[in-house]
Amino acid sequence: MQTICKINGDRIFSRILRLGEIGKNNQNGVHRLALSKEDKEAHFLVSQWMEEAGLSVSHDHFGNLIGRKEGENPGLPAVMIGSHIDSVRNGGRFDGIIGVIAGIEVVQAITSAQIVHQHPLEVVAFCEEEGSRFNDGLFGSRGMVGKINERDLLKKDENGISRYEALKSFGFGVDPDRIKESIRTDKDIKLFLEMHIEQGPILETNGHAIGIVEGIAGPSWYSIFLSGEAGHAGTVPMNLRHDPLMGAAEVISEIERLCKQEPEKKTVGTVGIIQAFPGGSNVIPSSVEFSLDLRDIDLQRRSNVYGKIVNKVQNVCEKRGLTYRIEKHLDVDPIACSENIVSSLREISKDKGITAPIMISGAGHDAMLMSEITDIGMIFVRCEKGISHQPNEKAEQKDITLGTELLLEAVLKFV
Numbered sequence: 001m002q003t004i005c006k007i008n009g010d011r012i013f014s015r016i017l018r019l020g021e022i023g024k025n026n027q028n029g030v031h032r033l034a035l036s037k038e039d040k041e042a043h044f045l046v047s048q049w050m051e052e053a054g055l056s057v058s059h060d061h062f063g064n065l066i067g068r069k070e071g072e073n074p075g076l077p078a079v080m081i082g083s084h085i086d087s088v089r090n091g092g093r094f095d096g097i098i099g100v101i102a103g104i105e106v107v108q109a110i111t112s113a114q115i116v117h118q119h120p121l122e123v124v125a126f127c128e129e130e131g132s133r134f135n136d137g138l139f140g141s142r143g144m145v146g147k148i149n150e151r152d153l154l155k156k157d158e159n160g161i162s163r164y165e166a167l168k169s170f171g172f173g174v175d176p177d178r179i180k181e182s183i184r185t186d187k188d189i190k191l192f193l194e195m196h197i198e199q200g201p202i203l204e205t206n207g208h209a210i211g212i213v214e215g216i217a218g219p220s221w222y223s224i225f226l227s228g229e230a231g232h233a234g235t236v237p238m239n240l241r242h243d244p245l246m247g248a249a250e251v252i253s254e255i256e257r258l259c260k261q262e263p264e265k266k267t268v269g270t271v272g273i274i275q276a277f278p279g280g281s282n283v284i285p286s287s288v289e290f291s292l293d294l295r296d297i298d299l300q301r302r303s304n305v306y307g308k309i310v311n312k313v314q315n316v317c318e319k320r321g322l323t324y325r326i327e328k329h330l331d332v333d334p335i336a337c338s339e340n341i342v343s344s345l346r347e348i349s350k351d352k353g354i355t356a357p358i359m360i361s362g363a364g365h366d367a368m369l370m371s372e373i374t375d376i377g378m379i380f381v382r383c384e385k386g387i388s389h390q391p392n393e394k395a396e397q398k399d400i401t402l403g404t405e406l407l408l409e410a411v412l413k414f415v
């Protein structure tokens with residue numbers, strides 16, 4: 001006999017805080033890199049919660065943690081809810097986490113209310129969404145849709161451990177030699193839903209608890225290497241130097257200038273990593289490596305800005321007698337969320353008396369990759385001052401609960 005389906009906000013929030021204890025560092029941030037011992041501990045804990053909710057737990061060979069609950073007709077494609085539980089370095093406690101915990105809570109509510117559903121339900125914690133260990137994000141979702149190759153598996157972390165080795169030693173039966181078995185298609189998944197903190201200030205500024213995502217900006221990640229001539233900091237005259245770090249400084253300020261050129265446009269460029277070799281205050285560097293994270297909701301505009309950055313690199317190298325190399329790590333096109341899901345989320349929120357603005361995500365999400373094989377929708381939850389990717393990241397229990405209630409209604413509509 002079916003009873004009322006109820007979301008337990010206290011359980012959601014206490015689980016979010018509990019998960020945030022795994023990998024907590026001394027700056028009150030979270031350091032839980034993919035396939036690390038902290039990540040393994042988190043997978044054990046989330047697996048328990050999945051089982052409590054009535055999900056049977058497994059790992060695919062990309063390291064994705066998957067909970068599945070059969071419906072009346074196991075042959076039907078699954079309704080999948082997912083996000084990630086790995087973090088950036090010194091990250092926050094809500095980014096990714098709320099989507100996985102909310103997914104488990106939705107299944108828990110359906111199980112407890114003994115709701116009969118036709119389609120199977122799946123909740124997924126994707127492996128290495130953040131890319132903070134092997135420097136290329138969205139790994140587990142790229143794998144699930146068949147976009148991972150040998151080169152991705154051989155990428156090494158800062159300790160020289162390859163992703164292949166990290167997967168091999170992760171446990172849970174994960175075997176990188178069998179990744180092909182873990183590729184899913186549209187026949188396996190009916191639709192994909194993801195709830196995530198906004199990681200921006202729009203909801204809070206406009207006084208909304210939740211938003212509905214209509215599009216996601218496309219991220220592209222590069223490493224730019226400049227090489228010059230090492231020398232003594234005290235004796236080489238300035239006009240005789242081939243200093244790659246000074247060259248990098250010119251390129252980096254041009255990245256900012258290009259992205260700020262048209263403030264109404266959504267191109268954003270970030271240099272988050274820079275390293276000089278050999279690294280000494282009295283040594284003119286022989287080479288420098290820096291990262292470029294370039295994003296836009298408009299692919300053509302992103303490509304145009306990237307082309308201008310490459311031109312700048314070439315001009316600076318010519319002027320300063322340097323050489324350069326550029327390595328691409330990630331290149332995901334911007335995507336539009338599925339209209340049918342956006343309108344369903346809009347309708348449900350209206351029926352519940354919630355004003356949920358339609359918005360664009362500047363952050364990347366696993367939903368981008370899932371859109372290659374199925375319909376996708378995203379729910380955003382307000383976060384304090386739009387802060388994310390740092391220890392002060394914070395979302396309110398009441399907003400997360402409201403978002404989960406919307407997620408539940410959406411799942412009930414499709415399952």
Ligand SMILES: CSCC[C@H](NC(N)=O)C(=O)O
Nearest residue numbers: 129130137138219363364365
């Ligand atoms: C670029 S791959 C996505 C990784 C990360 N995603 C989020 N939601 O923070 C980001 O947007 O940086």
Ligand SMILES: [Mn+2]
Nearest residue numbers: 088095130389
């Ligand atoms: Mn993130």
